[in-house]
Amino acid sequence: MTLKIYGVSAATCTQRVLTVLHEKGITDYEMIPMSPVSIKEAEHLERHPWGRIPAIDDDGYKLYESRAICKYLVKKYAGQGTKLMPADDDLEGYGRFEKVSNIRRYGT
Numbered sequence: 001m002t003l004k005i006y007g008v009s010a011a012t013c014t015q016r017v018l019t020v021l022h023e024k025g026i027t028d029y030e031m032i033p034m035s036p037v038s039i040k041e042a043e044h045l046e047r048h049p050w051g052r053i054p055a056i057d058d059d060g061y062k063l064y065e066s067r068a069i070c071k072y073l074v075k076k077y078a079g080q081g082t083k084l085m086p087a088d089d090d091l092e093g094y095g096r097f098e099k100v101s102n103i104r105r106y107g108t
Contacts, residue, residue, distance in 0.1 A: 003029040006047060007054035013066035014054040020070045024081035 005021075007014030009031060021029060038044060040051045047055040048064040055064040058076075063069050074084045086093030 003059075004032055004057040005029055005054060006032045006034050006044065006056070008034055011053060016066045017054050017056070017069050017073070020073050020084065023084060024073060024077045026073065026077055026081070 003026070005014070005017060007017070009015070009018065018031075021027075034044065034053050039048075039053060044055070045051055047057065047062050050064075052064070054066055054069060055062065056069050056072075058072075063072055071085070086097055088094070
């Protein structure tokens with residue numbers, strides 16, 4: 001089964017996921033465009049209970065929230081493409097990574 005990305009390709013959070021796909025060299029995915037109406041339908045609410053985008057379905061594993069999706073993809077495809085996260089044992093690097101990945105969210 002192909003990885004399915006549910007979102008709007010011009011939306012910032014969907015772009016974040018698409019950027020990780022590009023940087024990791026992941027080409028086997030399907031982009032499923034969503035509309036303001038379709039994100040509130042029951043089928044999508046099963047993927048994302050808040051009716052937001054993006055969300056993914058990776059062979060039955062459903063995940064939402066762009067930062068969580070990105071980290072999942074980076075870990076799953078760790079052996080290919082650009083290394084986007086520090087190693088698990090690099091505590092200082094991981095701390096800096098987490099700080100920077102939350103700047104846009106909290107504005108600090």
